[in-house]
Amino acid sequence: MSEDSEIEKQICDVLRRNGKSNALKIAKEIKVDKRIVNKHLYNLERSNQVFKTDELPPVWDLLEKMKEIKQTPKPEQKPQTTRDTSEEKHVEDLLRTGALKASHIARDLRQSTQTINKQLYTMMQKGRVQKCSISNLWSLNDEWTEESSSQESDSCLQVSKPGSHSELFEMITELGDGGYGCVYKVKHKIDGKVYALKKVILTRKADSEVKALAQLDHPNIVRYITSWPGPDIWTSNQQRNQVSTTTYLFIQMEFCEGGTLTDWIQGRNDLKKYRTTAEIHKIFSEIITGVEYIHANNLIHRDLKPDNILFGADGKVKIGDFGLVAAQTDQNGDPIERSKRKGTPPYMSPEQENKKNYDEKTDIFPLGLIWFEMLWKISTGMERVKLWSDLRNQRFPEGFGDEYSAESTFIMKMLSYSPEDRPHAKDIKRDLQTFFSLEQDLLNPKTV
Known part of the structure; x- marks a missing residue:
């Protein structure tokens, strides 16, 4: 057994023996540097062996424990499968608005983050949702898996601080609005140039668009500049509060003055x-x-x-x-x-x-x-x-x-x-x- 495999086995043994734990406690028990333990915990998460909560620092546990939860209904209750289906539908309805953290879903559904995490991991086992291990964002599987074999598995973008990039632009006008999102004509406040800025809900599909644009460099292709995730800063305060849990991807491109x-x-x-x-x-x-x-x-x-x-x-x-x-x-x-x-x-x-x-x-x-x-x-x-x-x-x-x-x-x-x-x-x-x-x-x- 390789050294890496041995460390991951020891981590799983600790979680199996002691239950939920953070990286520091695990590191002390197996006498390995905390940074190494963290690296292997994320490797184990990618291979669907462990999961973590949204707490800081994260608390980890074995995913196999989720499979041991019995689904047998109590006599006086509605069948568990029916209730689970209803709860999953509520979660799916929220995820249709875009990728969300478990804590955001819990808040909107007025449940604990722990309960929602269990629900999400159960749905992940069924192939209905998927989690980005970098940004901790959950999304519907139909938004993440189409042509996924041609994409890198851990390419999710980390969420930037509110307005950290978008505030560099002054909106001139809206060029288009549809199911895909919006495209704005904007002016950069520093270099003074005019650009096209596309805003879409952050999903793996949006990630795919950025990757395609970034690899294409041709005089007959719209030139890609850069991209970043973040909230929508061009809405009213009331609208912003209503969509505060939605993360968008902004794609900055050259502005084509000649029209369509x-x-x-x-x-x-x-x-x-x-x-x-x-x-x-x-x-x-x-x-x-x-x-x-x-x-x-x-x-x-x-x-x-x-x-x-x-x-x-x-x-x-x-x-x-x-x-x-x-x-x-x-x-x-x-x-x-x-x-x-x-x-x-x-x-x-x-x-x-x-x-x-x-x-x-x-x-x-x-x-x-x-x-x-x-x-x-x-x-x-x-x-x-x-x-x-x-x-x-x-x-x-x-x-x-x-x-x-x-x-x-x-x-x-x-x-x-x-x-x-x-x-x-x-x-x-x-x-x-x-x-x-x-x-x-x-x-x-x-x-x-």
Whole structure:
């Protein structure tokens, strides 16, 4: 037995013999430095052998004792399983607002922290919740485990002091608000520059978005600056008290002054701005280049749409919003089972709607829709509703194939129902360079 294993065995023996104890008492009993004992206690916690309370200093106990609690109901009481299910539902309802500490849950449910800790560890054994061993935050398992095999197991962020980073920014305006969170246009109080600041509830999904942005460095990807966890300082005092237990993740990114591709398309549809075919293909080429880079980094965007494609001050395309980013394969190179219907329905690929296994080809389908939108003027919302279903089934409006014969051939392949029939991003980029002269003001489509 290794020295580390021997120490951990001695720690477990002490807890089994004496019951709950802190690291200092355990260290004195087994005559090992307290820092070493602490390190092994956290190792044991990660392997689900021990658990700790939120007290300071933490009090530790064996997780196996939780399994020994009998679930037999008393005759005069409702069945224990029914009561447990009800209690777990209350806990789950609170965790749907975001990651929380056991003490916060206990306060909201008016129970002791010890009782809630027992409930949480029981739920963890059932796979319903998971705990971050660094920040002591609990979260629903469906928020933490999707594509978790491609993420580091102990990557949770520690909670910063209230406003320690956010107070460095002055909010100019809110750019967007949805189920994902909010995006603000802000000004840094020290360097004076304008940035985009995204605020989302701190979960493993948010952690995944930051990791993806941090590893992507490309002129056609929104540039990531930094991130930090903390409370929302831009709410009223009353609102802040209501959400005081919610921890957010703030993501600082470059601000794209040129607006979104949605704005670009709308300007063309309203006849406010004339768009040349050369301009359209230059922009689409930059979109494809960005997507090719994402795929080359073993990632899938999963939410490509005009709203998430922006323009920098120099007019260059910037792909943003990596809130649904996912790894293409796990660490062993095997397919990952995914949640269905993750994305924006009008742009979602068929396999995103009804399959649990798909790869980077799922990003090609919305790109076909986007290319079409950039080329074809859609005057009204009603017209869009009528043609969109046909378009998703490879049926183009009358006249599109005649006016854009080369483009329609490529878009048809991109909109294939089967992912295997769609080209890779790198192939689309190559074909754009082959069949269109992107350097000229007017493109000369060649015969496909």
